[in-house]
Amino acid sequence: MISRDSSYFTVPYQFSAFLSPWPNNALPSDEQLEALKSPGLKLVGEVKLLEAQCLHYLRNLDNDAKAVVDFMKLQSRKVDLVLHYLLEQQAHQGQKAQGDSFGGSGMTVITAEPLQPDTRWQTTLYVQEELLCVLCIAQVKHCVPCDDGHLSELDFIAISDADVEQLVQASLRIQQKQLRARKQQLET
Template sequence: MIPDSNSYFSVPHNFNAYLSPWDASQGLPSEDELKDMQSVGLRLLTEVKNLEASCLLQLRHLDNDAKAVVDFLKLQSRKVDLVLQHVLEKEVQEGQQVSGNQFGGSGISITSSFALNVGDYHKTHLYLHTELVALLCICQVKQCTPINQDEPNQVPQWHCELEFSQILEDDIEQLVKASLAVQQKMLKKRKQNIDKQRR
């Protein structure tokens, strides 16, 4: 369960999510039950990422001569993550696909071709490709508003905000790190654009 829904910031980012209705009458799954619901591929990716993080943390304590080794290992671990995520995406996905447009440690914002009922729970698979994050969680719909409804030729769409109701602590950590990385990239890009305009 997430500690405080207001304790994390969100960043704009495009990603894929798959939603399956979750029957609230059966209650929310425990962390162990949520882990049991993960596919083999998802468990493998999580385990590999945890091992990588642990090893890289230990290597940071080595002297400057080890920097090249650390950089090389980071590159190798990224390659493994890419391959695992590719394999994961090839798995038969459960649920209806929606387009994510914002995420953080508290929840996600999506654009959907179907309306979601506020208060409903959904088992949710998230795939943040560029940040190499893939996870499973339970979300609750907090808001769902129609967009493009005034234009006759537009396909109906809804903008929905979902809050994490049950998510693993390691996955929150992954999302927080990913949101910081996305924010850094945005700031870097903005700085480059400002520098270009000054020339």
């Protein structure tokens, strides 16, 4: 079993990840990491940031603005769906891995071949349900055999603060949905 001693909790959830070997020991600066992002990833990041800022202000309005807030959320969701669709159509670099869990400080993935501990990977995560796309550098902490291949735990070692925030928020929302589903299941 892979340990969970990171600074953020992780949530079990299936997602897609693409891994490319990181060619050197030097980590990219924030500017270099941003430059690695495709135009589509940059666009999604900007839209998500603007959305979070605007919805925060709208939530502080009184109850009369609830209809406006709901409409803005719907419009935002439509834009997110279109952007995510466009990103899915792009060619992906690296080997595809099946995500098993993620959080603000790392993830676990299943790969056909084992990932060697302490190796670094340029990683792109796609969390479909949350319309989330993140590019970061991750380092393999552990790798163990599993039924579907090899289960590897990776720690994020170069990631933007905005992407950490998005991962934390997405993991919280997914956990809430999982807990509600479990509660409903127990009640029936």
